[in-house]
Amino acid sequence: MANILVVDDEHGIRDLLWEILNDEGHTVELAENAQQARVARTREKPDLVLLDIWMPDTDGVTLLKEWSSTGQLTMPVIMMSGHATIDTAVEATKIGAMAFLEKPVTLQKLLKAVEQGLARGLPVRAPVPTQPAVAVPPSFYVQDTTPTVFATAPVAPGPVAVQSFELDKPLREARDEFEKAYFEFHLAQEHGSMTRVAEKTGLERTHLYRKLKQLGVDLTRGKRSGS
Numbered sequence: 001m002a003n004i005l006v007v008d009d010e011h012g013i014r015d016l017l018w019e020i021l022n023d024e025g026h027t028v029e030l031a032e033n034a035q036q037a038r039v040a041r042t043r044e045k046p047d048l049v050l051l052d053i054w055m056p057d058t059d060g061v062t063l064l065k066e067w068s069s070t071g072q073l074t075m076p077v078i079m080m081s082g083h084a085t086i087d088t089a090v091e092a093t094k095i096g097a098m099a100f101l102e103k104p105v106t107l108q109k110l111l112k113a114v115e116q117g118l119a120r121g122l123p124v125r126a127p128v129p130t131q132p133a134v135a136v137p138p139s140f141y142v143q144d145t146t147p148t149v150f151a152t153a154p155v156a157p158g159p160v161a162v163q164s165f166e167l168d169k170p171l172r173e174a175r176d177e178f179e180k181a182y183f184e185f186h187l188a189q190e191h192g193s194m195t196r197v198a199e200k201t202g203l204e205r206t207h208l209y210r211k212l213k214q215l216g217v218d219l220t221r222g223k224r225s226g227s
Contacts, residue, residue: 001025002118005046007037009055034058048117053081061092068096076117180215
């Protein structure tokens with residue numbers, strides 16, 4: 001995944017964007033002002049920057065101009081603001097910003113802008129003449145006749161649990177289906193214990209609970225099956 005720099009003077013906005021982007025699998029660096037952003041830009045070399053326009057020391061448009069004039073605008077930059085005018089947004093895009101997000105930023109618009117920004121920032125690769133091999137984990141097998149992946153996981157004691165996933169759908173939908181089945185499996189294994197599931201999956205308890213609610217997982221299912 002990508003390395004993303006979030007520059008915003010509001011602590012709550014930084015934390016929210018960190019949670020969302022980290023949940024998407026990205027590495028997220030935070031900066032609360034232009035000076036911290038300069039340091040992070042040099043140290044981390046981000047793949048994409050989310051840059052607030054109104055900041056107390058140096059505003060985002062000025063920082064964008066600085067990066068552009070010094071040859072440091074080598075990554076896609078998405079501007080953010082809750083008070084910027086259309087003229088400001090147009091100015092930022094003329095300087096080199098690829099998009100503008102109005103606060104409060106919605107989840108759908110944020111993820112779409114990030115996806116487009118990262119796609120623009122990816123290097124162009126030569127086409128591979130042969131069909132790429134797909135690395136399949138031991139718990140998966142792919143049938144040749146249908147575009148379906150079957151995940152099998154033994155439950156001891158008891159029969160083998162089988163879950164199928166259709167591949168002919170958007171990545172996010174397919175991933176959500178897999179993650180839901182994954183967490184439901186572990187909840188059943190741990191008899192609904194959020195603490196043990198958090199330890200087993202490597203997530204913090206609060207993050208895990210938020211994830212389960214987002215996926216629509218029935219939190220009582222594991223307790224019922226284990227009772």
